[in-house]
Every structure is written in C-alpha cells, then in structure tokens.
Amino acid sequence: MVEKTMSYTSTLKEYLALTKPGIVTLVLITTLGGMYIGSKGNLEPITVFWTLLGTGLAAAGSAVINMFFDRDIDRVMERTSSRPIPRGAVNPTGALIFGLALILVSFFVLTVFINSTAALLAMIASFSYVVLYTVLLKRRTPIATEVGGISGALPPVIGYVAGSGELDLRAFVLFLIMFMWQPPHFWVLALKYKDDYARAGVPTLPVARGVFITKIKTLIYTVSLLPLSIIPYAIGMTGKLYLVTALVLSILYTVYTLKFLFSKKEESMKLFFFSIIYIAVLFSMMIIDLVKV
Numbered sequence: 001m002v003e004k005t006m007s008y009t010s011t012l013k014e015y016l017a018l019t020k021p022g023i024v025t026l027v028l029i030t031t032l033g034g035m036y037i038g039s040k041g042n043l044e045p046i047t048v049f050w051t052l053l054g055t056g057l058a059a060a061g062s063a064v065i066n067m068f069f070d071r072d073i074d075r076v077m078e079r080t081s082s083r084p085i086p087r088g089a090v091n092p093t094g095a096l097i098f099g100l101a102l103i104l105v106s107f108f109v110l111t112v113f114i115n116s117t118a119a120l121l122a123m124i125a126s127f128s129y130v131v132l133y134t135v136l137l138k139r140r141t142p143i144a145t146e147v148g149g150i151s152g153a154l155p156p157v158i159g160y161v162a163g164s165g166e167l168d169l170r171a172f173v174l175f176l177i178m179f180m181w182q183p184p185h186f187w188v189l190a191l192k193y194k195d196d197y198a199r200a201g202v203p204t205l206p207v208a209r210g211v212f213i214t215k216i217k218t219l220i221y222t223v224s225l226l227p228l229s230i231i232p233y234a235i236g237m238t239g240k241l242y243l244v245t246a247l248v249l250s251i252l253y254t255v256y257t258l259k260f261l262f263s264k265k266e267e268s269m270k271l272f273f274f275s276i277i278y279i280a281v282l283f284s285m286m287i288i289d290l291v292k293v
C-alpha cells in the first residue's frame with residue numbers, strides 16, 4: 001500500500017514539473033497585478049480565484065505541451081535533459097493529453113466564471129506559446145523570442161480585463177512593459193547555454209547572431225524599460241512611490257546590463273535573477289501604489 005502511495009506521489013510530482021511551476025508562479029503575480037489595476041483596487045476574492053486558476057491552467061497547460069514538442073531537444077541539452085519526458089518518467093502522449101486537458105479546463109473556467117474576452121486572450125496566449133513559438137519559430141529563427149513574448153505579456157492583460165471587464169490604454173501599457181522585459185530576461189540565459197542550444201540546433205540570438213549582438217539587443221530592450229516603466233505614473237495609474245521604485249529598478253537594470261556589455265564575460269546569471277526581481281517588484285509596486293480613482 002505504501003509503495004502505491006509513493007508511486008502516485010512521484011507521478012504527481014513529475015506531472016507538476018511539466019507545468020514549469022516557477023514560471024507560472026511569476027506569471028500569476030503579473031496576472032494579479034493586472035487584475036488589481038483593472039479593478040481599481042476593488043478585488044473580489046472569488047473573481048481573483050477563478051482568474052488565477054484559469055490563467056494558471058492555461059500557462060501550465062501550454063508549458064506541458066511545450067515540453068511535449070521539445071522532448072527531443074530537451075534530451076540533448078544539459079539544462080533540460082533531466083526533465084520528466086526525456087528522463088522517461090512521463091509518457092509523451094500522457095503529457096500531451098494532460099496539457100490539452102489543462103487548457104480546455106482553463107477555457108471553461110474563464111468563459112463561465114470571468115468573461116469571454118479573458119478566455120479568448122488566454123487561448124491566444126496559449127496559441128502563441130505552443131504553436132507560434134514552440135512549433136513554428138523556436139527551431140527556425142531568433143525572432144521566436146519576441147513572438148514568444150506575446151504569450152508572456154498577455155497574463156496581466158487577462159487579469160486587467162477580468163478586473164475591469166474592458167481593455168484600454170492601461171492594459172496596453174502593462175502588455176508593453178511585459179513584452180519588452182522578456183527578451184532580455186531570456187537572452188542572458190541563452191548566452192549562458194549558447195553551446196547547449198547550438199548542439200540542439202536551436203537558433204537563439206547568441207547562436208544565430210553571436211554574443212556581441214545579443215549583448216547590444218539586451219541593452220536596447222533593457223534601456224527601453226526606463227521610459228516604459230514611467231508611463232504608469234505618467235498616465236495617473238500609480239503614485240510617486242511607484243515612480244521612484246520604477247526609476248531605481250530601471251536605472252539599476254540598465255547599469256548592470258551596461259557593465260555586462262563592456263565586460264569580457266559571456267554570461268551573467270546575476271542579470272537573469274535581477275530580471276525576475278525587476279518584474280516582480282515593479283508589478284508589486286503597481287499594486288501597492290495604485291491610484292484608485
């Protein structure tokens with residue numbers, strides 16, 4: 001009996017790992033931020049529950065299907081070779097069915113308990129992650145990263161429309177910040193795992209265009225976050241506490257990226273971890289210092 005329970009638990013753990021819980025957790029923080037802003041601070045707990053469940057299921061299901069399609073290159077790359085499917089811990093077909101089921105339940109939850117716009121946006125995010133990014137572009141062109149950014153930039157918009165029932169300039173600003181944040185977030189990883197991606201035949205920017213171009217483009221996108229992160233204050237969405245935080249975070253991000261650009265180093269995990277702190281603190285400050293009128 002104990003062995004049976006152990007095996008169920010380990011299978012559950014493997015299926016959970018397929019959902020990229022680390023990424024989905026931060027996705028839900030940005031979704032909550034969008035919701036809080038959309039509702040002008042009047043969050044209803046039950047709406048928060050259904051929105052985070054629906055968006056989380058779409059993100060998780062998309063990550064699972066991404067791992068299904070990427071199982072061949074995951075086996076080749078050191079960073080991903082220990083994932084459940086390459087390790088043989090989860091059957092590929094079982095993973096595909098699991099991922100599709102999560103996305104279907106997501107669509108049902110958002111349609112029934114939130115609104116059709118939120119459900120449609122979640123499906124667009126899933127489509128852009130699974131079909132546009134994973135199946136069509138990732139193995140063909142470095143532009144895949146920017147296209148994949150559409151997917152990652154939609155969760156705060158899903159949260160916004162769940163909280164407000166409409167889409168407006170504020171929702172677009174959240175999308176834009178997320179869209180410009182993602183490439184630099186990934187490119188420092190792509191630099192670290194350049195040989196891994198080359199071995200797997202994935203033309204990430206460092207593989208396709210080299211280290212210097214990747215560093216330059218990382219700086220361009222990171223610098224763009226400085227003016228973009230001020231817009232929420234400029235349009236009256238947030239207060240001065242957010243403005244100061246956004247300025248400090250964006251200047252620090254630019255300085256760290258500049259130092260990396262002029263260094264001989266070809267990777268910077270410090271910049272990767274800072275990218276996660278940057279977006280988590282920025283969205284948290286939007287929530288804390290929201291102008292609720």
Ligand code: HEM
Pocket residue numbers: 020021022023026027030079145146148149151152153182183185186189276279
């Ligand atoms: C173009 C879009 C994106 C790309 C290409 C990308 C790529 C990656 C990669 C390759 C990793 C390392 C994963 C691993 O080694 O297992 C990673 C980690 C991470 N990403 Fe992203 N990401 C993107 C968008 C996002 C978004 C939208 C979020 C959340 C808002 C996010 C949050 C994270 C977090 C929290 C981690 C570290 C935790 C973990 O590895 O599980 N990423 N990302």
Ligand SMILES: CC(C)=CCC/C(C)=C/CC/C(C)=C/COP(=O)(O)OP(=O)(O)O
Pocket residue numbers: 023024027055058059062063066070080122125126129133148149151152153154155
């Ligand atoms: C609602 C919804 C669908 C939200 C999705 C948000 C989200 C997680 C976007 C990230 C997209 C992305 C390109 C991840 C990296 O995958 P990868 O295959 O490059 O990473 P890997 O090499 O580690 O597998």
